[in-house]
Structures are given as structure tokens and as C-alpha cells.
Amino acid sequence: MKLTQHPEYQRVYIANEEAFHLCEQAIILWRARNEPISVPAYGLTWTYESAREFVRELSALFQEYNHVLWNGFNYCRQCGGQCCVADASNVQPFDLLAITLLDQSAPVLPENISASERQCIYLVNRQCSWPAEWRTIKCWSFYCLGTGPWRPGALISELRGEITCELQQLVRTRLPLPLQRYETIQGLALADALDDPVAFSEAIHNALFEIFVDPLNEVYPIIDLQLGNNNSNTPSEPRGALTTSLLLDDQVATFIAEAVEEACETPPVVPAELTISVEQLLQDLEALQWIIEGHPSHESQLLHEMYLHYANAPAPAPGYPPSIWYRMRDYLSKM
Ligand code: SF4
């Protein structure tokens, strides 16, 4: 298909390309000035070179992490990468800073691409076009059991637990020192979040934001830190858009009421593509109700994070109604 016709063209590909150039300019300036950036809350002082070393260590850790997934277990090899779907890449500021610090670039795609509209725009001939040294943290972190077949007689939780346990050992032993410092100050262990890989990637991004992205951004303003979301320079919402958003709120409120009833009465089966439970779905529905009622200032961020829980929900087969998971994904993608 034509690159420009892919649903992710503007909001992912172009948005990330523009943000990448801003990151690149900031890093070039930092390198030229050669000024350290101090982060007193975590006892850290970054130089251009120490930031490069940090990113190289993280890259090595995640490459090993993926080696475990592809060679220590057979789920990914069996499935061949079905998680490379539209909206799965979740490119964050640190990803763009990392590729800059590794002297790499955001993918530049040809006029005609091989990805279908349901696949990630960065998927080229079944291969990821991000640099081998840096896939996005979300993509690198993600794991699941694929579509089987699985070891006969084993529970899903047992099979997932085996992966989690191995990845936790790796992360605990190879986590770079600045992130260990973050863990000590915050009193948490990032590897503990690994039973949900999307939550783990969010926890890593939160840590990276605090120890590196935000301090860098204060000295070298990079970007609207919510890629693809509105920023303070965005003009106020036109009336038409506001009306549409109110109508959408009504539709979402109706959906929430139906979904809560359905999930409580007949708990739906969780598709293999998702790493969420029915309990978490109910929590998300509750949070979604709160969001549409209060429209908090960080609404976009909350909705985006919630969307990631359902991004891989499979579309219904022709002639079948969409599952509760797919409807959740659908509503969240419109908000
Ligand atoms: S869908 Fe799951 S099993 Fe398949 S490649 Fe992705 S993480 Fe591996």
C-alpha cells in the first residue's frame, strides 16, 4: 500500500519523524556545549558520553532479553511476530533520544510499503525497520504465549511464569546503575512489573523520564513529551470537535455500563494476544468512567496507557460481533 494511506502515517510515522529531528538537534547541541546535566534527586550527573554508555548498556540488556524470548522459549519462533500490529510500537521520547545517542535514525520508509493497514507501519517485509540496536522499549519488552500449541497439561499462568522468572533474573542482574539508583530512591524493583510486559515497559519509561528525559528537556527543550498527543501550543478545540467529543463520551458511558454488566455476569475469555485479566478490565472500565466524567489534564496520557492494554485485541471474524476486548480497543482508539 501507499505509505501515506497507512492509518499510522500521520500520527505515528510523521509525528515520530518530526520528534526525532528535534531530539537530534537537542543532542547535537548538548554534545557541542559539553555541559553536564545534574539530577540531584537521584544523585546523577549526565554527560553526553555517560548517556551514550547508559543507552548502550540498556540496548545490550534488551538484546539479551529478546535472545531469551526467541531462543529460550519457542513461542515467538512459533508465532513469528504477530504482535507487530498497528499502534503497537508506542514510540516514546526516550526511544528517539536513544537512537540519536546510538548514532542511529528513525526508520525512513519508501513510498510503497509492505505493511497492511492492520500491521505496524514500521514492519517491512516481515522485519522491523527500527535499528537492530534499538527497537522501542515497548516492543522489546513485550512477550506472550502466541497462539500455541502449548505444552500439554501446563497451565497458561505456569507457562507465562517461566518466561517472567527468566526475564526477571536477567533484568535484576543487568539493570544499568542509574536505573538501580532510581529503584533505591523509589523503593521499588522494576523487574517486579515483568509479569505484565506492557506495565514493565511503562515502569521503565517512567523511570527514564525522571532520571534522564525530563532533566534533559529542562536544559534542551525537546518536544511535547506526549508524542502524538495535544500540547500547550495546540489551538483550543473547535466547536465541532467538542460536540463530537461529547457525543463520544455518551457512547462510551453506554458501552461502560453494558461492558461492566457483561464482564460481571459472564466473564469473557481473555484472548491469547492480551496480557490482561477480567479484573483489570473492570478496573479500566471504572477508570474510564472517571476519565469521561472529569476529563483530567493528563487524560490523553491515561487513555493512551489504557489503550495499550487492548492494542493487540483480535478483530472479530467476519459475521461475528466484536469481543468486549476489541470494543474497548475501538473506543479507546477514538478518544
Ligand atoms: S505475539 Fe507473542 S509469541 Fe508472537 S512474537 Fe509477539 S511476543 Fe512473541
Ligand code: SF4
Ligand atoms: S517491533 Fe518494529 S515492526 Fe514490530 S511493532 Fe515494534 S516497531 Fe513495529
